[in-house]
Amino acid sequence: FVLQDFDILVVAHKVVSKAEGRIVPLSQVRPSEQATDWAAGCGKDPRLIDLALREAVRVVRMENGILITETRHGFVCANSGVDTSNVPAGYAVLLPEDPDRSAEELRKTLSNALQVQLAVVVSDTFGRPWREGLVNVAIGVAGFGPVTDYRGEPDSFGKTMRASVIASADELAGAAEIVMGKTRRVPAAIVRGFSWGANRQGSGRQLLRPASADLFR
Amino acid sequence: FVLQDFDILVVAHKVVSKAEGRIVPLSQVRPSEQATDWAAGCGKDPRLIDLALREAVRVVRMENGILITETRHGFVCANSGVDTSNVPAGYAVLLPEDPDRSAEELRKTLSNALQVQLAVVVSDTFGRPWREGLVNVAIGVAGFGPVTDYRGEPDSFGKTMRASVIASADELAGAAEIVMGKTRRVPAAIVRGFSWGANRQGSGRQLLRPASADLFR
Known part of the structure; x- marks a missing residue:
């Protein structure tokens, strides 16, 4: 495969953890x-x-x-x-010591080696409350903002949206799981076409909701 | 677009709810x-x-x-x-009265009209505990099993996997959100290439974890 500018590489944490001696x-x-x-x-x-x-x-x-x-x-x-x-x-x-750092190191190394603008997501499959089954989520992020914030934008009727912050990095990690699977020995997937060019800062930590703001718990 | 055999149509519930007078x-x-x-x-x-x-x-x-x-x-x-x-x-x-029924009606109507084997997911974006941001999830499912159960299968080292049940329909709904967005007036997405041919039964209800089995709550 050939990585292109503005691809997002989603990597299962397991291969990262192994590479890091975890x-x-x-x-x-x-x-x-x-x-x-x-x-x-x-x-x-x-x-x-x-x-x-x-x-x-x-x-x-x-x-x-x-x-x-x-x-x-x-x-x-x-x-x-x-x-x-x-x-x-x-x-x-084990999980990487610091998945955001792992993502950033991978991003830097690959970007430099291949001379392309990349973002990286390190993922793992987590269970969740209320719903059956595991889903892949973003535990480390580098090179792009993990959320898409629609607050303040007009909806299709021109009304200002007030609540819509989408955890895009989690959705991308889930999409990547679909093609990686669990038994296929494919530890990474490339997301192409997700628009993040103007949005190059971000970390997986941004996806952690502080307990004080979490009424779902 | 042309729907093909074994496509999965992911539809934002909003367009379904409107069509159903909700x-x-x-x-x-x-x-x-x-x-x-x-x-x-x-x-x-x-x-x-x-x-x-x-x-x-x-x-x-x-x-x-x-x-x-x-x-x-x-x-x-x-x-x-x-x-x-x-x-x-x-x-x-409002949400559809019965999102599984909505999905099944859409599946039947489209399958008959187009003479293709389709599965349908009705989706909505939900918040979740512990993590920031909303993700799109499957609230109604028709025509395929919403989970991929790896339990009992060998991993890449030949060991039997014991815990891996993936909520594939939720991951597919999340992937669909990425292309639908919130402001683009695109209320549906087609998932192509997800293997469900042998797995044609399922409902969104299967993704609801009974409280008694939910230690995440």
Whole structure:
């Protein structure tokens, strides 16, 4: 493939995490008592639970064999994003230390090497409240603004829109998942034709809603 | 455009709701005392609040001028999905009575008229917990299964995957939003190349997570 100006490269975090050494041999994990106790109760691997707790700043829920945490990055997700699928047996992969930094490094390296204007999204699949199934979301963003803000613009009847801020980067990450799949060994997708040329600043952190402003919780 | 076999037509609910007469002249709404009181406190139109409460089975949160409800359909969203953008001044548009039925009627009508195998998604943009911005999601589905279930399949290292159920219809709805936008008067998008030929049953209801199984709440 050939990357073009104003493409957005969406990369599954797993390949980024592996490249950054965020992969842990489970044999080296000595699980805490808390992790061991809880894992025993639900038939989980205590070493994975231990890793998830270490990546967390807060346990949101921990029951029925499901552990939902808030990670150091501010993501609320299952097992702090610690995952064993699509990694060799006996290993677990963690989220990147700083997905925005990972995205920015990838953006810089590729932009320079290929001499094109690129944006990068690092993605992961998260569960969510109220709705079944996981969706791919943007955990790291570089080179473009992750939201499209229609507030103040006229709608098609000329009325000013007041509430519409779209999390475009999350929608783009979801679209990328559709073509990457889970079993096809395709860890990246190119989004072409999304207009971001005038909007080159942004981070994944902008997609984290502060608790104080979150009436959905 | 020409629809082809196995295309998925994603339609913004607004155009469906309008076609189904789910559009209300605000002049005909006599707001309840509850709606009037609450609206006064936050400078909202009491008639819109009244419509939202009438569409709801439960108020999830109601503060800081934001009303989050569970609708009769089971959606948790702002203002029960009642919306005034992209409708004529003085009107509000409600969600379809039964978005799955709307999707199925559209699917049947278009499939018969064009003699192609189609699937249909009726979509709306919803806010969500934890994350900023709205994303488009599938509120009605016809003709294909809205989730892709990888459980039991081998990952790229041959290990059996255990947790991966992807809400593909939501990701497709999000992808469609990217091309529809909010101000372009494009109320539908065609998804081509998503493999659903062997997977022709499904509904938007499948994407509603029962409260009992929802540890994210």
